Amino acid sequence: MTDPDAEIAPDDDAHVERVVAVRLPTTHGEFLAVGYLDIRKGIEQVALVHGDVAGKSVLARVHSECLTGDVFASTHCECGDQLSAALAAIVAAGCGILVYVQGHEGRGIGLLAKLRAMKLQEDGLDTVDANIALGLPVDAREYGVAAGILRDLGVRSVRLLSNNPHKRAALLRHGIAVAEQVPLLMPPGVENIRYLRTKRERLDHDLPHLDGIPGLS
Secondary structure, three states, rough: OOOOOOOOOOOOOEEEEEEEEEEEEEEEEEEEEEEEOOOOOOOEEEEEEEOOOOOOOOEEEEOOHHHHHOOOOOOOHHHHHHHHHHHHHHHHHHHHEEEEEEEOOHHHHOOHHHHHHHHHHHHHOOOHHHHHHHHOOOOOOOOOOHHHHHHHHHOOOOEEOOOOOHHHHHHOOOEEEEEEEEOEEEOOOOOOHHHHHHHHHHHHOHHHHOOOOOOOO
16 A cells, blocks of 8 residues: 655756745745746745755645635635744744645636535535535646755755645655644634634544634534
8 A cells, every 4th residue: 555655856847946045034034036937837936935945854834825714814624824923933933835736726626616515504505515516626727836945945854734644645756755743723713713613623634723612613
């Protein structure tokens, strides 16, 4: 039986081209914003780099684009909080990388489809069944571009800021070693507790902090 976490050679088609690098001061600290082009799909990508990361097992976050959470601060998900917490953790560690992956909106189904799925969730479906009801994949994300960016930055091993074991397995498949998976747990709220529990129960996310929360059901 094939080990899903087994490391294999990077995909030949995971090509990214570095286009520009520029200093980016933020409320969390100073980063170098490195812009890339996904040659296959024509999608622009960016990595925020703090400190000297080449050749190290660095703290890294591969963050999936989420307009509603990252920009509009939606409480439907924890994405915006995770983005801020990851940037703060990277600065506190002294070095690290956040790869912000465009094309991952709604676990890869796109913004309008995600909003349609959110409407179905308001009507009672969970995040998995909503995608299925729309005839869409539960998770259509791929991580070849993120792995290509990490390789271009000189990174071969990461301490991965993620609660998602499938993200770890995907990086391994694309040739990036994961020395450690570092939890990125956000306090749940009334608006997202059902969504988070679905992620734990149906998408295998490691979210032990959801147990025994009074007042949330």
